[in-house]
Amino acid sequence: EAGVVQSPRYKIIEKKQPVAFWCNPISGHNTLYWYRQNLGQGPELLIRYENEEAVDDSQLPKDRFSAERLKGVDSTLKIQPAELGDSAVYLCASSLLSSEQFFGPGTRLTVL
Amino acid sequence: KQEVTQIPAALSVPEGENLVLNCSFTDSAIYNLQWFRQDPGKGLTSLLLIQSSQREQTSGRLNASLDKSSGRSTLYIAASQPGDSATYLCAVDTGANSKLTFGKGITLSVRP
Numbered sequence: 001e002a003g004v005v006q007s008p009r010y011k012i013i014e015k016k017q018p019v020a021f022w023c024n025p026i027s028g029h030n031t032l033y034w035y036r037q038n039l040g041q042g043p044e045l046l047i048r049y050e051n052e053e054a055v056d057d058s059q060l061p062k063d064r065f066s067a068e069r070l071k072g073v074d075s076t077l078k079i080q081p082a083e084l085g086d087s088a089v090y091l092c093a094s095s096l097l098s099s100e101q102f103f104g105p106g107t108r109l110t111v112l
Numbered sequence: 113k114q115e116v117t118q119i120p121a122a123l124s125v126p127e128g129e130n131l132v133l134n135c136s137f138t139d140s141a142i143y144n145l146q147w148f149r150q151d152p153g154k155g156l157t158s159l160l161l162i163q164s165s166q167r168e169q170t171s172g173r174l175n176a177s178l179d180k181s182s183g184r185s186t187l188y189i190a191a192s193q194p195g196d197s198a199t200y201l202c203a204v205d206t207g208a209n210s211k212l213t214f215g216k217g218i219t220l221s222v223r224p
Binding site: 040093 | 144146148154156158161201211212213216217
């Protein structure tokens with residue numbers, strides 16, 4: 001069974017530029033999560049989807065971050081414009097009916 | 113607000129030693145608790161999931177226990193190997209929106 005797929009694995013951009021991350025969850029998993037992990041810290045939830053609906057986006061900085069999950073499968077997380085403090089690892093996870101969560105390899109973002 | 117603590121931040125042991133990693137949480141009203149492993153530059157690998165009604169879970173050389181009333185969980189690793197070297201993260205799900213709250217992790221080094 002294929003795991004959670006994320007791309008790109010690494011991204012380096014200059015501040016004020018836009019950036020987008022893509023996630024393909026495990027087949028059949030209806031719940032998808034985006035987390036951000038800063039160096040030396042545990043991941044923190046940004047947004048959670050159940051199928052196509054964003055059911056928890058309370059931690060998403062909505063002035064510059066946006067996300068979508070069209071058709072309830074793949075998801076894209078976008079930052080526009082990026083700031084220096086956005087440098088982190090962005091992790092996508094999926095689960096079946098909000099149970100055990102499985103994580104992808106993450107996208108390491110560096111903002112210069 | 114749920115807070116998860118993992119102490120110490122780092123641990124170094126000789127190969128073959130049995131060891132215990134500790135995790136504590138402030139709100140005992142949890143839905144489940146998950147232990148993850150994270151290798152440098154990688155995503156999170158789920159090791160064990162303990163439901164709130166369970167006391168422990170075992171997988172190979174790993175055993176995780178849960179004591180909700182005291183707000184503690186332990187991950188026991190038997191006969192440690194250099195390949196066990198990684199960061200181990202504990203995360204609790206309070207059931208409210210299936211949000212995982214993570215500790216900062218314990219970086220384990222097993223010396224040959």
